[in-house]
Amino acid sequence: MYSFNNFSLRDHGVKVMSDSDDWGEVIIKVLPETGKLTNPSASIRTISLFKPIKVYQSNFTLKVNIELEEKINIKITDNTGAPVYLRQLTPASSNEVLISTSSWNYGEYNITLTNSACAIIATGKFSIH
Incomplete structure (x- = not known):
């Protein structure tokens, strides 16, 4: 399966992206719901091995997997702080978002x-080369 019309784009020398591209995980820092540490002086800490949010990157796409029960807003900004992508995800409809970065x-x-x-609830950084 291709993301573009394979026949016409190859005739014009445009690289066609395949869904079989390699995916690398983007490091995401998941915060408590408030965005702040809840009890920094606690002597016992619970560390969850479950990551409710995972982001993967291929050559032309970001894949965001969210395992939460609430609506999530996704905002991606460039290095100047300008937003390049905004979306609200309702988990009942889908737990995965594919974001095309081919034109960025x-x-x-x-x-x-x-x-x-x-x-x-989570932040991360990634590069497009």
Whole structure:
């Protein structure tokens, strides 16, 4: 399966992206729901091995997997802070979002995920080369 019309694009020398591209995981820092540490002085810490949000990157696409029960806002900004992608994800409809980055400029990007109260629940950085 191809993301573009294979016949006409090959005739014009355009590279066609295949769904079999390699995916690399983007490191995402998942925060407590408020975006702040809940009890930094606690002597016992619970570390969850479950990551409710995972982001993967291939040559032309970001894949965001979210295993949460609430609406999530996805915001991606470029290195100047200008938003290049905004979307609200309702988990009942889908737990995965595919974001095409094929038309984006090379550079560094930030991804921020917030809940419906606009509290930051996860952040990360990735590059397009």
